[in-house]
Amino acid sequence: MANQHHLELLKQGTESWNRWRSVHRTTIPDLSEANLEDIDLHKANLSGANLQNTFLIAANLCGANLSRADGRSTLLYKANLRRANLSHADLTGADLTGTCLNGANLIYATFWEAVLKDTIFGGAYVRGAVFRRVDLSEKDLKKAQGATLY
Numbered sequence: 001m002a003n004q005h006h007l008e009l010l011k012q013g014t015e016s017w018n019r020w021r022s023v024h025r026t027t028i029p030d031l032s033e034a035n036l037e038d039i040d041l042h043k044a045n046l047s048g049a050n051l052q053n054t055f056l057i058a059a060n061l062c063g064a065n066l067s068r069a070d071g072r073s074t075l076l077y078k079a080n081l082r083r084a085n086l087s088h089a090d091l092t093g094a095d096l097t098g099t100c101l102n103g104a105n106l107i108y109a110t111f112w113e114a115v116l117k118d119t120i121f122g123g124a125y126v127r128g129a130v131f132r133r134v135d136l137s138e139k140d141l142k143k144a145q146g147a148t149l150y
Contacts, residue, residue, distance in 0.1 A: 001035040002054075010036075014044045021045045047085075067105075 006029045021029075022045075029049040037055050043063040051071045059079045067087045071094050072113050078098040085105045092112040101124045108128040116134050 001033055003030040006030055007034055010041070010044075011039075014041060017041075018043070018045045 004017045009020050010029075012076065021027075024146070029046065029052055031046075032050045032052040033050045033054060035055045036059055037057045038059065040060045041064050042060050042134045043065075044061070045065045046061075046068045047065045048068055049065075049066070049069045051069050051074050053073045054071075055075050056079050057075050057077045059076070061076075061084050062080050062082045063084060065085045066080070066081075066089050067085045069086070069089045071086075071089055071091045073093040074091070074095075075095055076096045076099050079096070079100075081099055081101050081104050083103045084101070084108045086101075087105050087107040089106075091114050092110055093114065094111070095115040096119045097115050098118045102120055102122040104121075106124050106126045106129045108130075109126075110130050110132075111134055112130070112132045114131075114134050115133075
């Protein structure tokens with residue numbers, strides 16, 4: 001369950017949130033199971049955050065830092081993750097249906113049993129990313145060098 005203080009800070013906006021994160025660098029934000037549908041988190045620092053089972057449906061995460069975030073079973077349906085940093089993020093069981101990952105950093109991210117239907121990977125950096133038990137039949141990853149596919 002999400003930390004209410006963290007949720008209140010996040011809902012004040014990206015600028016306030018990032019200022020708080022810069023002061024509380026060792027705090028791991030807990031936003032698990034929160035409903036953040038349609039939220040604007042453009043350029044938010046969510047690195048290392050607990051996002052398990054979080055509803056980020058249609059959220060604007062353009063340019064956000066989600067490196068090392070725990071996004072297991074997170075709903076990112078139709079989210080905007082253009083140019084987002086998802087390096088080393090765990091997206092096991094996440095639903096990224098219709099999500100835009102254009103130019104996103106997916107280096108060493110884990111996509112175990114993730115739902116990637118209609119996900120857009122244009123220009124995404126996927127070196128070392130692990131796609132396990134996912135259907136990539138409709139994906140064009142020809143330019144995405146270095147992905148590990150199982």
